[in-house]
Amino acid sequence: MVVGDFAIELDTVVVGSGPGGYVAAIRAAQLGQKVAIIERDYIGGTCLNVGCIPSKALINAGHVYHNAKHGDFFGVNTKDITVDFARTQQWKDEEVVGKLTGGVEMLLKKNKVEIIEGEAFFVNDNTLRVIKEDAAQTYSFKNAIIATGSRPIEIPGFAFNDRVLDSTGILALTDIPKDLVVIGGGYIGSELAGAFANFGTKITILEGSPQIIPNFEKDMVRLVENEFKEKDVEIITNAMAKEASVDGDRVTVTYEVGGKTHTVEADYCLVTVGRRPNTDEMGLELAGVRVGDRGLIAVDDQCRTSVKNIYAIGDAVEGPALAHKASYEAKVAAAAISGDESTVVDYVAIPAVCFTDPELASVGHTQESAKEAGLDVKATKFPFAGNGRALSLNHTDGFVRLITTKEGNVIVGAQVAGPNASDVIAELTLAVESGMNAEDIALTIHSHPSLAESVMDTAEAALGMPIHM
Numbered sequence: 001m002v003v004g005d006f007a008i009e010l011d012t013v014v015v016g017s018g019p020g021g022y023v024a025a026i027r028a029a030q031l032g033q034k035v036a037i038i039e040r041d042y043i044g045g046t047c048l049n050v051g052c053i054p055s056k057a058l059i060n061a062g063h064v065y066h067n068a069k070h071g072d073f074f075g076v077n078t079k080d081i082t083v084d085f086a087r088t089q090q091w092k093d094e095e096v097v098g099k100l101t102g103g104v105e106m107l108l109k110k111n112k113v114e115i116i117e118g119e120a121f122f123v124n125d126n127t128l129r130v131i132k133e134d135a136a137q138t139y140s141f142k143n144a145i146i147a148t149g150s151r152p153i154e155i156p157g158f159a160f161n162d163r164v165l166d167s168t169g170i171l172a173l174t175d176i177p178k179d180l181v182v183i184g185g186g187y188i189g190s191e192l193a194g195a196f197a198n199f200g201t202k203i204t205i206l207e208g209s210p211q212i213i214p215n216f217e218k219d220m221v222r223l224v225e226n227e228f229k230e231k232d233v234e235i236i237t238n239a240m241a242k243e244a245s246v247d248g249d250r251v252t253v254t255y256e257v258g259g260k261t262h263t264v265e266a267d268y269c270l271v272t273v274g275r276r277p278n279t280d281e282m283g284l285e286l287a288g289v290r291v292g293d294r295g296l297i298a299v300d301d302q303c304r305t306s307v308k309n310i311y312a313i314g315d316a317v318e319g320p321a322l323a324h325k326a327s328y329e330a331k332v333a334a335a336a337i338s339g340d341e342s343t344v345v346d347y348v349a350i351p352a353v354c355f356t357d358p359e360l361a362s363v364g365h366t367q368e369s370a371k372e373a374g375l376d377v378k379a380t381k382f383p384f385a386g387n388g389r390a391l392s393l394n395h396t397d398g399f400v401r402l403i404t405t406k407e408g409n410v411i412v413g414a415q416v417a418g419p420n421a422s423d424v425i426a427e428l429t430l431a432v433e434s435g436m437n438a439e440d441i442a443l444t445i446h447s448h449p450s451l452a453e454s455v456m457d458t459a460e461a462a463l464g465m466p467i468h469m
């Protein structure tokens, strides 16, 4: 191994180039700092390479296929529809992921961020070593931002191999599986199950808790369960996955429900039971950075760790493991390093979206969490069945729900289950973030016909004067 015998001096160094790291690097550069970013794998991190973006590309391709097959509903003749999955994957990899990661690399360069390839290890609180293959170089830094993200959790009995896959493995398949067992029906498992169900794969979901997608409310999840049922997806809840055994090109999964043992066989088993922060094995203890029980780095409201010149953001710290939360924290950390003491994180409105059929989205309080927080609220629901745009899309399942204070009608939370909920939630996120009330929404002119009109209709209903209900 060649070890650089002198330390190259850096001003601000960012470790990891996901939606946390690359945004932090660009913002810090915009604020006048000399920035370097260190990445051991691919620019763009989990999100752009093996997470949000490729999964949504496959989900969309699955929709195109499924809708084409069912086009006769609209009077479109859809005989002999087939999928060229190799082309689907090529499109995903080259024209979606490739373009986006190339774009991020260009943005980093445009902002004069130095890209350093290799794996970073802290030596102390102002030095780190970067190792790439058989070469190593030492760097000293004034400030560091840890944005090392997370990786899939492997569970006993389910060691990853070419039939027992994590989310990265399933996204890289070259053929559509005939059947697939999904261990863990959280949002990643349910999204990927939905994508492959749309391609015609027979899916079995084994979920340990009483409900899939446990982070969302029952009346929202029921819509997804109904859709899964229509596509012949079997959901087995309260199931404890025990073991996977591979025999040739088949895998048998053993699981228990209520003390009884069962098995299910498939082409592949996908394990999506959660993710673990990438905070081990990078020398954080040598830098004095305090790491909590679950490997998450403890930070203050400016994302500063227990060491004053080292910050941490994204999946490596507490809070929902979401790309937009990582990017938000990135901007706060970059501002803090640049001497801004007033910019602090405020998590009042972090939207969460599950890209199932239909999409589920939530921001701020649910009715239950609002009550637990001591707020006197009411919930108002408006169904997409009363929305012209939803009808023209043939997607009328679902609703918009507003959680408003009984006094003043302040919007403290909202849920959307239905077509394009991922976009409809944006207006409601702004409403919660800005402390708007139902009247603010009701008096805003919404374009017609649009799904967003349902937000206005819900606000009018909350005020006791619904037009379309």
Ligand code: FAD
Binding pocket: 015, 016, 017, 018, 019, 020, 021, 038, 039, 040, 041, 042, 043, 044, 045, 046, 047, 048, 050, 051, 052, 053, 055, 118, 119, 120, 121, 147, 148, 149, 150, 167, 188, 278, 282, 313, 314, 315, 316, 321, 322, 323, 324, 325, 326, 355
């Ligand atoms: P990451 O994106 O994980 O990036 C961390 C980077 O750090 C990686 O590139 C890694 O190689 C690098 N790194 C780690 N250690 C070192 C080291 N020592 N030296 C150098 N480099 C290092 N979130 C959403 O908001 N919406 C979605 O729809 C969504 N869908 C998802 C679908 C899937 C299948 C998966 C797996 C995740 C999804 N997520 C989604 C979650 C999202 O991807 C993460 O929350 C997000 O990527 C976290 O960003 P980050 O910057 O903290 O870390």
